[in-house]
Amino acid sequence: MGRLVWTKYLWGTSRLFDRVREDNPDFHQKIVPISSELTQPALAISPEDVERLTSCVNIIFHCAATIRFDEPLKHALQLNVMATQQLLNLAQQMHHLQAFIHISTAYANCNRRHIDEIIYPPPVEPKKLIDSLEWMEDSIVCDITPRLIGDRPNTYTYTKALAECVVQKESSKLSIGIIRPSIVGASWQEPFPGWIDNFNGPSGVFIAAGKGILRTMRANNDAVADLIPVDVVINLTLAAGWYTAVHRPKAALVYNCTTGGINPFHWGEIEHHVMSSFKRNPLEQAFRRPNANITSNYLMNQYWILVSHKFPALIYDLYLRLSGQKPQMMRIFNRLHKAIGLLEYFSSQDWEWNSENMNMLMSHLSPEDRKTFNFDVRQLNWPEYIENYCIGTKKYVLNEDMSDIPAARQHLRKLRNIRYTFNTLLLVFIWRVFIARSQMARNIWYFVVSLCFKFLSYFRASSTLTN
Numbered sequence: 001m002g003r004l005v006w007t008k009y010l011w012g013t014s015r016l017f018d019r020v021r022e023d024n025p026d027f028h029q030k031i032v033p034i035s036s037e038l039t040q041p042a043l044a045i046s047p048e049d050v051e052r053l054t055s056c057v058n059i060i061f062h063c064a065a066t067i068r069f070d071e072p073l074k075h076a077l078q079l080n081v082m083a084t085q086q087l088l089n090l091a092q093q094m095h096h097l098q099a100f101i102h103i104s105t106a107y108a109n110c111n112r113r114h115i116d117e118i119i120y121p122p123p124v125e126p127k128k129l130i131d132s133l134e135w136m137e138d139s140i141v142c143d144i145t146p147r148l149i150g151d152r153p154n155t156y157t158y159t160k161a162l163a164e165c166v167v168q169k170e171s172s173k174l175s176i177g178i179i180r181p182s183i184v185g186a187s188w189q190e191p192f193p194g195w196i197d198n199f200n201g202p203s204g205v206f207i208a209a210g211k212g213i214l215r216t217m218r219a220n221n222d223a224v225a226d227l228i229p230v231d232v233v234i235n236l237t238l239a240a241g242w243y244t245a246v247h248r249p250k251a252a253l254v255y256n257c258t259t260g261g262i263n264p265f266h267w268g269e270i271e272h273h274v275m276s277s278f279k280r281n282p283l284e285q286a287f288r289r290p291n292a293n294i295t296s297n298y299l300m301n302q303y304w305i306l307v308s309h310k311f312p313a314l315i316y317d318l319y320l321r322l323s324g325q326k327p328q329m330m331r332i333f334n335r336l337h338k339a340i341g342l343l344e345y346f347s348s349q350d351w352e353w354n355s356e357n358m359n360m361l362m363s364h365l366s367p368e369d370r371k372t373f374n375f376d377v378r379q380l381n382w383p384e385y386i387e388n389y390c391i392g393t394k395k396y397v398l399n400e401d402m403s404d405i406p407a408a409r410q411h412l413r414k415l416r417n418i419r420y421t422f423n424t425l426l427l428v429f430i431w432r433v434f435i436a437r438s439q440m441a442r443n444i445w446y447f448v449v450s451l452c453f454k455f456l457s458y459f460r461a462s463s464t465l466t467n
């Protein structure tokens with residue numbers, strides 16, 4: 001489905017728009033979608049649409065980007081940097097433009113521990129990089145990528161840092177605001193709590209843990225988990241659009257849109273609340289009972305990957321093979337390990353973001369606007385938010401029905417019984433093998449068995465007496 005058709009389809013069907021559809025059934029008539037392709041010259045916007053944009057637009061919110069952590073550098077550069085430059089060029093032709101709001105990421109400068117609301121010098125001059133990569137073969141670019149990105153973990157954060165620099169260069173010609181959200185999560189309040197529709201960031205991890213697939217992950221229990229609800233990001237972005245258009249700041253204003261410095265919550269606490277939430281509201285057809293732990297110890301994590309991921313996957317795939325089905329669990333785990341390997345950088349350390357501009361913006365809003373465009377994360381109740389987030393992954397990402405929860409709980413009970421039976425059989429098997437080889441183990445075994453018998457006969461005798 002094309003981008004435009006897909007967008008229109010979403011307005012018509014997505015539960016996200018239920019409330020606005022109810023309040024204003026004709027809301028879609030106020031929106032004019034424009035087809036564009038970031039990888040194409042002039043963003044592939046038709047001349048008629050260029051005409052419409054240059055004559056009508058007042059505020060640009062530039063969100064389009066590739067957010068993949070494994071994007072080849074050339075492609076990431078094209079989507080996140082060159083396309084931003086092209087949009088800035090178009091913006092300068094717009095007769096009524098009052099604000100250009102660029103969505104960056106709080107991790108654009110994740111090679112620093114403390115991040116102020118300023119644009120840091122770029123790792124390389126973007127234009128020079130674009131020119132030099134243009135003639136290079138993809139394989140060569142791939143080889144030199146680690147040297148280029150240096151102490152950043154991926155091409156995403158690297159190209160987002162370059163994009164900020166490209167945006168800043170135009171700040172004498174346009175009124176610019178840059179929003180830097182941290183890890184965007186499910187909605188907190190708007191349009192309803194817990195809305196989420198993708199596997200990005202922590203959502204995929206929560207789902208994998210809720211399905212009982214993910215049992216271990218490297219993360220620092222005490223590090224701040226800088227999650228930010230998506231509606232907070234949107235409210236702050238809209239407010240920044242208003243502020244930029246009305247106050248026309250001379251230099252680009254940067255807003256670090258984060259929670260850690262204001263209302264901190266830690267990965268250890270997230271783990272606890274995610275696990276207890278999925279035990280209360282289980283996902284359907286879980287692979288195992290949800291029981292995931294985070295550890296910062298590399299060796300411990302490797303041990304649990306072997307015991308809790310690879311070993312069960314091997315057994316399950318063996319079962320699938322024996323029952324004539326295609327093995328799939330090992331493949332799923334390999335993909336999961338790739339995904340969490342890319343996320344661990346962000347869950348194993350923490351950062352300090354200065355968020356003075358967020359406070360400044362709030363102080364400029366009227367009390368009514370502060371409610372309508374609420375981005376005051378001091379009021380965020382984390383346990384409640386995480387509970388709604390987990391339920392949101394169930395309802396809106398996996399499209400599971402809440403009425404199926406009793407059946408899902410029943411399934412977890414079945415899994416628990418299977419685990420008890422399996423563990424007992426394993427214990428007996430190990431003892432039998434052990435006993436066959438060692439006299440001492442045999443003696444211990446007989447001692448334990450006779451103790452059990454004695455206990456049983458004592459129990460039987462005392463219950464006969466009382467009867």
Ligand SMILES: CCCCCCCCCCCCCCCCCCCC(=O)SCCNC(=O)CCNC(=O)[C@H](O)C(C)(C)COP(=O)(O)OP(=O)(O)OC[C@H]1O[C@@H](n2cnc3c(N)ncnc32)[C@H](O)[C@@H]1OP(=O)(O)O
Pocket residue numbers: 067068069070104105106107182183184199200201202203204205206208209214215216217219267270271274292293294335338339340342343344346347
């Ligand atoms: C132990 C558990 C307790 C829980 C507590 C601890 C939790 C710790 C969580 C730590 C999370 C830290 C998150 C940090 C994020 C930092 C964010 C920086 C902020 C940003 O600015 S950007 C936005 C972040 N970007 C992303 O999140 C994108 C990351 N994803 C990728 O780069 C790629 O998807 C990835 C992971 C390389 C996989 O690529 P690939 O194998 O090619 O697969 P696809 O992308 O094509 O997807 C195929 C298929 O899989 C689904 N999918 C995608 N990601 C996941 C996932 N993480 N888990 C499960 N499934 C996933 C995807 O939707 C596709 O499904 P289809 O049905 O469409 O096939």
Ligand SMILES: NC(=O)C1=CN([C@@H]2O[C@H](COP(=O)(O)OP(=O)(O)OC[C@H]3O[C@@H](n4cnc5c(N)ncnc54)[C@H](OP(=O)(O)O)[C@@H]3O)[C@@H](O)[C@H]2O)C=CC1
Pocket residue numbers: 003036037038039062063064065066067079103104105106160180181182183184185200201
């Ligand atoms: N998710 C997060 O945790 C964070 C995200 N951000 C930033 O927020 C912004 C939005 O991210 P998010 O919503 O999560 O990401 P998505 O991947 O969901 O959205 C990216 C958007 O870019 C558009 N897009 C991608 N490629 C192209 C292309 N080649 N041509 C035209 N349009 C394209 C997509 O269009 P379509 O839907 O049609 O594919 C989509 O609308 C990004 O700038 C990201 O860097 C910042 C911090 C955290």
